[in-house]
Amino acid sequence: MxxxxxxxxxxxxxxxxxxxxxxxxxxxxxxxxxxxxxxxxxxxxxxxxxxxxxxxxxxxxxxxxxxxxxxxxxxxxxxxxxxxxxxxxxxxxxxxxxxxxxxxxxxxxxPATAPATQAALVRAMALALPVAGREALESKPAGLALHWRGLPAAARQALAERIGPAWAELAQITGLALHPFDGGLELRLPGxxxxxxxxxxxxxxxxxxxxxxxxxxxxxxxxxxxxxxxxxxxxxxxxxxxxxxxxxxxxxxxxxxxxxxxxxxxxxxxxxxxxxxx
Ligand SMILES: [Mg+2]
Incomplete structure (x- = not known):
């Protein structure tokens, strides 16, 4: 490539x-x-x-x-x-x-979202909200995105370090998929x-x-x-x-x-x- x-x-x-x-x-x-x-x-x-x-x-x-x-x-x-x-x-x-x-x-x-998946997305929101604030979080029908584009590098890094591992652990437990994108992180339905x-x-x-x-x-x-x-x-x-x-x-x-x-x-x-x- x-x-x-x-x-x-x-x-x-x-x-x-x-x-x-x-x-x-x-x-x-x-x-x-x-x-x-x-x-x-x-x-x-x-x-x-x-x-x-x-x-x-x-x-x-x-x-x-x-x-x-x-x-x-x-x-x-x-x-x-x-x-x-x-x-x-x-x-x-x-x-x-x-x-x-x-x-x-x-x-x-x-796709239908199983109650356990919905609960996992609610939990992910609860983990991230106090750290990132409402503006940075985008709740979707099939996922939750954390946006840090436009923030200073130090603030982006702080969000990544404080939320990334928590979401990664949640993804592992619940089967959600954690995807980085240009400007943030997103938890999504797998597949x-x-x-x-x-x-x-x-x-x-x-x-x-x-x-x-x-x-x-x-x-x-x-x-x-x-x-x-x-x-x-x-x-x-x-x-x-x-x-x-x-x-x-x-x-x-x-x-x-x-x-x-x-x-x-x-x-x-x-x-x-x-x-x-x-
Ligand atoms: Mg694009």
């Missing part, structure tokens, strides 16, 4: 043979997008993490079904990410790292990760080229689940090994890429008024 710093950039991505086939309309394509750090800049107030200017307008041009559509794969609850992107309509939103699936007009599906979304969409769309854009450690599961003709794209250039094949830097390069995708999708749409003209 290459470091994110050394991955080929936007020009190489646009010249990728499979992507070029999608952009020219010769193959169907499905765009998978992470939310935080990819479509939206990080902000200490997670409930105010709006997309970069221009993102929603471009995504709103994409079709809701068929080639060129997009899906979101996020650690956030699915409904939260969908609300940030309205009026753009993802074909699917995978929330809580693949544990939730939200389709248009459908209720969210997610869920973003690669599950890629695997499901690959099964459902075997002839379709998947392009996945994400920035986080948790996106590596998705990159690894992609097929040889799909494209994994690292958002930003973190200095860590990545299974992505390309990298681009938000927001400028992201907007250029999304525009190219949307232009191609628009050129495939039937022209209004022309379908009956022949």
């Amino acid at each position: 290459r470091s994110g710093r050394n991955l080929p950039g936007l020009d190489a991505l646009l010249a990728d043979p499979a992507l070029a086939a999608v952009l020219s309309g010769r193959r169907d394509g499905l765009l998978l997008l992470d939310y935080d750090g990819t479509l939206a800049p990080f902000t200490p107030r997670r409930d105010e993490a709006r997309p970069y200017p221009g993102v929603v307008e471009i995504l709103a041009r994409l079709p809701e079904a068929g080639s060129g559509r997009f899906a979101v794969v996020t650690g956030r609850p699915a409904a939260t990410a969908a609300a940030f992107l309205a009026p753009a309509r993802p074909s699917t939103v995978w929330g809580c790292h693949g544990a939730q699936r939200l389709g248009p007009g459908q209720p969210v599906t997610q 869920f990760h973003k690669g599950l979304a890629v695997e499901a969409l690959t099964r459902e769309n075997p002839q379709t080229v998947l392009v996945y854009v994400g920035d986080d450690l948790t996106d590596e599961d998705a990159f690894q689940a992609l097929g040889p003709n799909d494209a994994g794209v690292l958002a930003g250039r973190p200095d860590r090994p990545s299974a992505a094949r390309y990298a681009l830097t938000p927001p400028e390069e992201l907007l250029r890429f999304l525009s190219a995708w949307a232009d191609a999708a628009a050129s495939r749409q039937p022209q209004p008024g022309r379908s009956h003209a022949q």
Whole structure:
């Protein structure tokens, strides 16, 4: 695996043979997008993490079904990410790292959480709350996240040292999974990760080229689940090994890429008024 710093950039991505086939309309394509750090800049107030200017307008041009559509794969609850992107309509939103699936007009599906698991998450919250404070903790339908992005290094280290071992012990006892991400720690239901979304969409769309854009450690599961003709794209250039094949830097390069995708999708749409003209 290459470091994110050394991955080929936007020009190489646009010249990728499979992507070029999608952009020219010769193959169907499905765009998978992470939310935080990819479509939206990080902000200490997670409930105010709006997309970069221009993102929603471009995504709103994409079709809701068929080639060129997009899906979101996020650690956030699915409904939260969908609300940030309205009026753009993802074909699917995978929330809580693949544990939730939200389709248009459908209720969210997610695994049942056993009472013992719920109790473990309550216990994890009780352990962390006095140390980290409410703002740093994000309770989710299928997990609990501790966020320390934006804090001084000493404060991050203090949180990691005071909460990490306690959560690790709790995970071991209860069967929850403890995952680090860029900017914190998360306890989750075991067995869920973003690669599950890629695997499901690959099964459902075997002839379709998947392009996945994400920035986080948790996106590596998705990159690894992609097929040889799909494209994994690292958002930003973190200095860590990545299974992505390309990298681009938000927001400028992201907007250029999304525009190219949307232009191609628009050129495939039937022209209004022309379908009956022949
Ligand atoms: Mg992210």
